[in-house]
Amino acid sequence: MNDVAASAPAADAGSAWSPELRVLLRPRATYARLRAAPDDARPLWRGVRGPLLWLLVVGAFVSFTTAGRLVWWEILLSASAWAFLPLLQVAWLAAATARVPVPLADRVDLWFRGQAPIYLWFLALSALCLFTPHARLAIEPLVFPIVLALAAAIGWGAYLTFVCLRVGFRLGRASALLRTLGFYVGYGGTLVGWYLVTDNLQPLLAART
Amino acid sequence: MSALSRVTPHHVAAALLALGVVGGSLADTHPPTEPERRGDYLVLRADFHAHTRFSDGFLSPLELPLVARREGLQALAVTEHNLVFPSQLARSWSELVGGPIVLTGAEITTRRYHLIAVGIERTVAWDQPLAAVIADIHAQGGVAIAAHPARAFWDEYAPVMDELDGAEVMHPIAYRGESPNGWRWEDMVAFWRRANAAKGRPVAAIGSSDYHFFKALGTMHTYVFAKEATAEGVLDALRDGRTVVYDLDGNALSAHPELIELLRAEPFRDDLKPRAYAAEGALDAVARTLGWLGLAGLLLLRRRRAPRPAGA
Numbered sequence: 001m002n003d004v005a006a007s008a009p010a011a012d013a014g015s016a017w018s019p020e021l022r023v024l025l026r027p028r029a030t031y032a033r034l035r036a037a038p039d040d041a042r043p044l045w046r047g048v049r050g051p052l053l054w055l056l057v058v059g060a061f062v063s064f065t066t067a068g069r070l071v072w073w074e075i076l077l078s079a080s081a082w083a084f085l086p087l088l089q090v091a092w093l094a095a096a097t098a099r100v101p102v103p104l105a106d107r108v109d110l111w112f113r114g115q116a117p118i119y120l121w122f123l124a125l126s127a128l129c130l131f132t133p134h135a136r137l138a139i140e141p142l143v144f145p146i147v148l149a150l151a152a153a154i155g156w157g158a159y160l161t162f163v164c165l166r167v168g169f170r171l172g173r174a175s176a177l178l179r180t181l182g183f184y185v186g187y188g189g190t191l192v193g194w195y196l197v198t199d200n201l202q203p204l205l206a207a208r209t
Numbered sequence: 210m211s212a213l214s215r216v217t218p219h220h221v222a223a224a225l226l227a228l229g230v231v232g233g234s235l236a237d238t239h240p241p242t243e244p245e246r247r248g249d250y251l252v253l254r255a256d257f258h259a260h261t262r263f264s265d266g267f268l269s270p271l272e273l274p275l276v277a278r279r280e281g282l283q284a285l286a287v288t289e290h291n292l293v294f295p296s297q298l299a300r301s302w303s304e305l306v307g308g309p310i311v312l313t314g315a316e317i318t319t320r321r322y323h324l325i326a327v328g329i330e331r332t333v334a335w336d337q338p339l340a341a342v343i344a345d346i347h348a349q350g351g352v353a354i355a356a357h358p359a360r361a362f363w364d365e366y367a368p369v370m371d372e373l374d375g376a377e378v379m380h381p382i383a384y385r386g387e388s389p390n391g392w393r394w395e396d397m398v399a400f401w402r403r404a405n406a407a408k409g410r411p412v413a414a415i416g417s418s419d420y421h422f423f424k425a426l427g428t429m430h431t432y433v434f435a436k437e438a439t440a441e442g443v444l445d446a447l448r449d450g451r452t453v454v455y456d457l458d459g460n461a462l463s464a465h466p467e468l469i470e471l472l473r474a475e476p477f478r479d480d481l482k483p484r485a486y487a488a489e490g491a492l493d494a495v496a497r498t499l500g501w502l503g504l505a506g507l508l509l510l511r512r513r514r515a516p517r518p519a520g521a
Contacts, residue, residue: 018509021508127501203319
């Protein structure tokens, strides 16, 4: 089953790089190849491997930046604590791409291929903590660039979402754009809603009681 | 096809990651957790200001007590923005795993002031006058601590200064002296001195990390002189002002000078972890490097074997 030469060639056959990195650098071409020649993994695995990788990255990032090393309980607890985010992402992706004739597992799989921008940000910030002689002194002057890089990662990730819908799901331009906006409004709105419900936002806005 | 030819760069990366986790977990230790006795008191190292991922922190309520233990803290107040339940989760979990004393609380966060409430069980409404907020905290048996009392907050605190139980005198702002929004460390110390003068009884000096993320929990901390190593013992010490905080130059701040003398006569064992991310030994250094390389490989390298050449 895993013999690439014996089955239809998978989209990443022959490339040295992961699908996520190739989506980051050549989104249209890579999504077209991924859609044309999916691998032979079971649908259940295709549906969960993206979110699982996301959780591993987040767990490792928190462990690196909190402990300065990978600690099994730190990774496990962080991944569990942040699991609501990929769940929200899947839910809003399902809603935003309703009635698209692509199985949900494949939609999830293709969308999570576009997470390299934030993965690279996590990797870079982890490296800054781990490999600079004094992390606080290294990070403090870089706060603005770090925040800017995060914004760029989120922005490029949004573009990759659009390309995923346009090329990966073969939607028209207007439909892909509207659904992308719908996804981010829903996803972002849910997070903002949480902060409103838990009195984290409006106290900062109210002038006086 | 030999077993070796089935190995992809992805497998190698996964193996490096696994080695990083094993090595890192072995290298992850924590200092002794028993409080030391000085005179009639048990001295506990405490951090009274920490946030979770329920608002703008990285860690969950389950991780915070374990990280606090790693950083050598014997007491921790989880003070989420206007939320109490994360601290209750942390307390239950810490009791289960034998972690440090976790005190429930919240940071009453508004535009006009920030106030730490420690020892409360019900959320305190932020949208009421500050005097009512403090009264609510006290009615629940908690203590009210002025959080990073910058000069911008002084007007709001002035009418209730004699109701405060503590004030932060050490905060990460001290590293730079002044935060980007104009909060100055010297103003926090000045506020605490004014509060002590205004109130008939001592106002506890508090050192807190205001922890959100990175390796900062316990960076600033408070030495609490408690009669018993329990949450109520810590609260009792706070109400009585029995704390000592050291500034970056090693000067001690306390509402009870005799406690400073106790520590001067017999210095406290300071086995806090280093603040920097420096590796603690060769195993730690190698494990973190392998782990990071493994993670990078998992994300960047291909996952399937390259196709065999025709005829192979």
